[in-house]
Amino acid sequence: xxxxxxxxxxxxxxxxxxxxxxxxxxxxxxxxxxxxxxxxxxxxxxxxxxxxxxxxxxxxxxxxxxxxxxxxxxxxxxxxxxxxxxxxxxxxxxxxxxxxxxxxxxxxxxxxxxxxxxxxxxxxxxxxxxxxxxxxxxxxxxxxxxxxxxxxxxxxxxxxxxxxxxxxxxxxxxxxxxxxxxxxxxxxxxxxxxxxxxxxxxxxxxxxxxxxxxxxxxxxxxxxxxxxxxxxxxxx
Amino acid sequence: xxxxxxxxxxxxxxxxxxxxxxxxxxxxxxxxxxxxxxxxxxxxxxxxxxxxxxxxxxxxxxxxxxxxxxxxxxxxxxxxxxxxx
Numbered sequence: 001x002x003x004x005x006x007x008x009x010x011x012x013x014x015x016x017x018x019x020x021x022x023x024x025x026x027x028x029x030x031x032x033x034x035x036x037x038x039x040x041x042x043x044x045x046x047x048x049x050x051x052x053x054x055x056x057x058x059x060x061x062x063x064x065x066x067x068x069x070x071x072x073x074x075x076x077x078x079x080x081x082x083x084x085x086x087x088x089x090x091x092x093x094x095x096x097x098x099x100x101x102x103x104x105x106x107x108x109x110x111x112x113x114x115x116x117x118x119x120x121x122x123x124x125x126x127x128x129x130x131x132x133x134x135x136x137x138x139x140x141x142x143x144x145x146x147x148x149x150x151x152x153x154x155x156x157x158x159x160x161x162x163x164x165x166x167x168x169x170x171x172x173x174x175x176x177x178x179x180x181x182x183x184x185x186x187x188x189x190x191x192x193x194x195x196x197x198x199x200x201x202x203x204x205x206x207x208x209x210x211x212x213x214x215x216x217x218x219x220x221x222x223x224x225x226x227x228x229x230x231x232x233x234x235x236x
Numbered sequence: 237x238x239x240x241x242x243x244x245x246x247x248x249x250x251x252x253x254x255x256x257x258x259x260x261x262x263x264x265x266x267x268x269x270x271x272x273x274x275x276x277x278x279x280x281x282x283x284x285x286x287x288x289x290x291x292x293x294x295x296x297x298x299x300x301x302x303x304x305x306x307x308x309x310x311x312x313x314x315x316x317x318x319x320x321x
Contacts, residue, residue, distance in 0.1 A: 057276070058304055065301065094304070101306050108252035148249065148307065182250070 001230055003027045004042035006072065006088075008034040008063050012050030013086060013205070020205035021046070025226055034066040039075050043233060047072070049086025049141070049203060059087055059102060059144045060094035069095055081125060081233060082197045086142060089190075089199035098190050098199045099157065100149035105142070106182025115140040115180065115202050117188040118168045121161035124195040125236065129228025133172040136165070136221050138202035140181075145201045147183040147190070154184060164189035164198055237282055239294045242311045243303045244275035278302060 003021045007014045014031060021027040032039060034052075039045060053062035063069070076082045076097050084092040092098040105111050114137050119127040130136075149157065157163060165188040167180035179186040189200040207222035245251050253274040261269045280297075284290040294312050303310040 057302065061301060061304070101304055103249065103307065104252050106250070106252055108256045150306070182252075 001025075001027045001233070002041055002043045003029045003046060004039055004044075005029060005031050005046045005048055006034065006068055007031050007048075008052035008066060008091075010050065010052045010054050011048055011087070013048035013088075013203070014050070016203070017046050017048040017085070017205045020208055020222060020226065024208045024223065025230060027230070032068060034063065034068045037067045037071055039068075039071045042075075043081070044230075045072065045075055045080065045082045047082070047084040047088030047091055048205070049088060052087050052091065055087075055144070058090075058094070060091035063087075063091045064094045073097065076192065076197050079194055079196045081229075083126070084197070084199045085203055085205060086201055089201055090144060092197065092199045097197055098192055099153050100147055100184075100190065102142075102144045102201065103146040103148050103182075105145050106179075110141075110143045111145060111181060112139075112141045114138065115188065116168050116170050116172075117165040117202065118172050118174070120163040120166050121191065121195075123161060124164065124191055124198070125232040126164050126189070126191070126195075126198045126229055129232055130224075133168075134224075135168065135170065135172050136202075136204070136225060137170075137207070138200075138204050138221055138225070139206045140202045141206075142201055145181050145183070147187045147201070149184050149187075157190070158185070160193070162191040162193070162195070163187055164191050165200065237284065237287070237290055239280045239282060239290060240313045241278040241280065241294060241298060241302055242275060242313050243278065243298075243308050244273055244311075246307055246309055249307045 005017050018029050022029045090102045117136050118133050119130040166174045166186040167188045168174045174186050204222045204225035209220040254272045257272040298310040
């Protein structure tokens with residue numbers, strides 16, 4: 001499986017993504033600098049986290065005028081799989097491949113904690129390997145993490161099964177009345193209209209266990225997250 | 237010529253920074269502060285030579301990059317002023 005990771009100035013999550021896909025998942029990884037205008041030979045495109053362009057103006061705002069953006073759009077429009085993680089999610093929203101925007105967390109804190117989430121729509125390659133209410137515990141590391149969408153677009157998104165994951169508590173209960181970090185509808189992951197593009201604020205690429213490590217309840221949630229997706233992709 | 241742009245969150249978008257600032261100002265004894273809004277100020281030194289054209293260009297910049305119309309409003313304040321020598 002060939003994975004292309006997009007790197008912008010300031011994308012500090014490139015190495016995390018590279019490490020996860022190369023070392024843990026056995027993929028062939030190439031890193032594409034943001035000045036490149038084309039993407040070739042990739043089965044999956046990854047836009048990693050980490051404050052591209054220093055989050056100046058708004059997260060993802062300056063990245064959206066980079067030459068690689070038109071290649072990302074083209075790749076996504078062809079129905080091929082794209083995942084935006086953290087800042088990658090913010091960029092996908094800025095270039096309107098995904099709807100909505102990420103605002104500062106409700107608490108106005110930088111959140112550096114594990115978030116619990118469960119799949120919502122389970123028909124996409126990103127989620128169909130998961131059980132109903134299967135909990136994923138993934139690290140979140142952001143200031144601009146509160147997903148926001150106007151009421152009409154939210155309705156459209158929910159009616160069309162475009163919510164990939166919702167934040168829950170550790171017992172898989174979703175609390176719409178007090179959404180984690182203020183994200184509308186407790187939305188933790190968003191799909192494009194034809195579900196080939198996923199945006200997620202939490203970092204599955206940072207949720208792999210080192211050998212002998214059992215700190216995260218003995219589970220490698222990154223493995224659960226990605227290996228199922230790669231299997232789903234091979235099956236398409 | 238210089239154009240100044242003020243970008244602020246739309247009224248119906250919750251502003252945690254503004255809320256935190258209000259609370260802290262109240263803590264400092266400025267109890268008359270009922271709410272605060274934290275926005276962005278952008279100053280553009282441009283070379284258009286034409287006031288109307290500059291206004292048009294800045295509006296296009298706001299639309300395409302400087303503000304996100306989903307959550308932000310913008311205002312071009314003192315649209316074009318001569319920079320002091």
